[in-house]
Amino acid sequence: MKVIISATLRSFFERASELELQGNTVEEALKELTEKYPEAKRGLYDAGGNLRGFIRIFADDEDVTDASRWRDSLDGVSQLLLLPMVAGGAPEDSIISEERRKEVTLDDKEIERFNKHLLLREISVKGQKRIRAARVAVIGAGALGSPVIQYLAAAGVGFIRIIDRDEVTPGNLQSQVIHGFRDVKRPKAASARDTVRNIDRKTEVEAENTEVTPDNVLSLIDGCDLVMDCSDNYKTRYLINDACVLSGIPCVFGSIYQYEGQVSIFGLEGGPCLRCLYPEPPEPGLVPTCAEGGTISPLSGIIGSIQANEALKLIIGIGEHLSGRLFTMDTLNLRSGVVKIRKDHNCPLCGDRPRITEVEEFDYEEFCGLAETETEDPVESLTPEELSSRITNGEPVTIVDVREPHERVIVKFPNALVIPIGQLARRQKELNPEIDTVFICKEGKRSILAVNTLREAGYKGPMYNLRGGMDAMKDFIFPNEGGGL
Template sequence: MLTREELKRYHRQMILPEIGLSGQQKLKAAKVLMIGAGGLGCPVLQYLAAAGVSEIGVVDDDVVDESNLHRQVLYSPADVGKAKAMVAAEKLRIMNPFVELKAYHERLKPENAEMLIGAYHLIIDGSDNFPTRYLVNDTCVQLNKPLVFGSIFKFEGNVSVFNYQNGPQYRDIFPEAPADNDVPNCAEIGVLGVLPGIVGLYMANEAIKIICETGEILSGKLMTVNALDNSVSVFKFGKQAHAKPVTEKQKVQVKEDNNQEISLKELENWLEKTPEEVYLVDVREEYEFEDYNIGGINIPFDELADKLDALPQNKKIVFCCRSGQRSKMAVALLQPAFKGAMYNLKNGIY
């Protein structure tokens, strides 16, 4: 039952027919676990607490650093050096006293993942490293928990929902982790302060829709948002027959090496010396390809699986896109079913 104070607090939300009293009661009954209280975790936590999710767990072993403050707006200079999970829980309790907050100042590991994730209905992953992402996904698959996922890279962000009502999981689009040092983090390449806010709000939106059982969920879809050119794209994907079964070993396994990426300079060298050996595939949308391209053919990402047979097995297949993210996903998605050599154009065509 909602109290009189809660009815007043959530009134503007409850008058939406898609939410209503029943939706608000579902929010009050929900238990959500947020993995990571950083750039993505901050907006997710603030808006879920404001929406009335009854119990929120926060897992993060990091402390607030001054370099976090331009994007992790839940924190202030006075919080520098303090545990993020503890500070986040304290501030969210003040923001909404009707929400129960549990702070876990620890790193998610194989030893504690099942215990932590098993205690909640919905899991949200805002982590910034691949071992944690695969651990979260694999544990959610084992325990049959829906997972809201988000990630950011420079000016681009991704959002999806995995393992929702027997839908695709993270490994269906990213079968294996890249090398541990293959993808630079925010400290190395930078990040626009508003980007995690934009992506985090989309993640919170998906969580609310899942809990309230309303709207269209990003299950089997990867939404990409580019803050630099305001483009939003949605790529469809399905369950893959080659997806590996979840094992304890796989939870924290990453590749030791990744030689499937080439630079633009390397590609240009290949095209100059042995153009007959290279098959360049631009996986952006048709309008993006027409606006600017560096040659090759155009097969949009969500059409790749249906056109796998058209790719020549005797050539070096090089996938490219704007930033190198969609083309990286293309290699990960098709490699298990393709016998030839496949490469990603690192950092894209710009």
């Protein structure tokens, strides 16, 4: 049997180019070769005894590299060729390692189920296995969490941990499409888990009915490849961002407000983080939360779907993603754009000299202005019961409604003076400093800002905040005023 060796492999065989061997199978030929050239053993086989990837064996024009062919008779074959396999490729940027991808197998049902992914050249079987291998934590099973969780489950993500402390309310159903009316009063995490189970039984899903705190955040994201920030408040966003950067887990950030939304990726391989983009949250009360400011129903579907799409791209390792860039969209005028985010080298978290090294040691309450500071006088509050009895008893009290006009249309407060926060300082003369003034808004947060604003402007009269706002007051509002807009 004549064996011909490509010049590229001759260094293993003392530069021999052609040999005559006795063997009549590939196995025998290889055995003879390594006996003749003991040095060649290291060249041909890896530490596990497998033929190295760069070697191909051809019997004439037929590829017989696979070990299953090694005992086939080589009768009628004129020459055995030892050729190089020249191959390689650009690095793939998947956040899922090759080892974990290889552990996954897809059965016939999954091949049918994920057919439309397998048809895409960039995804194919390899990408689908990465999706199956992926472990994702979704923080928030509300408006953004609804599309994120459902699309990740439908795409075949292998493990999803859903974290949310709240229960489903009727008001959630306008945008939180993962829950139905039967889920009202159930924990959102459990309701979302059940939806996932209904999508794909093979997706492992954990429901954590808990608030994310500096004490539990690290364990909640532990073992995950990716975190989806679908939260609705600054404190949680900064906490998630910090925990992700410190744990080396990338985070897909999303936020919505009225008609507008934003998406970005933080903490991906040295990319910028939330603190590089927004070093500090806005003053509490200045920007209403979703619950207070409202959102148009499909907005969370659009923004959450983009978050899920970014997550899948990171998992598969394809396309251009939003690390170092911020996607913004205004659905009212249908405008969207992408702006660059620079990494801040002075960032206290991911900069050159980080000052935040543990989430437990950082005061998120104070950072987000939620803690009652000692220097500032706390704002005195009235409960809905107290305000109600004062009105009923005819005690003199000025009520100032600081809500926007469209909010007042929903529920009016009878006989209230209407002054938007922006006009308070210059219209303070309309208030009588001799009698108590009570400020009301929707949730009792903007009204605190109103009290502080007037105090700063020099107003000396007694001021109170209606605790819990109109939401807490709704059971006391005079029934003849409510019902039917």
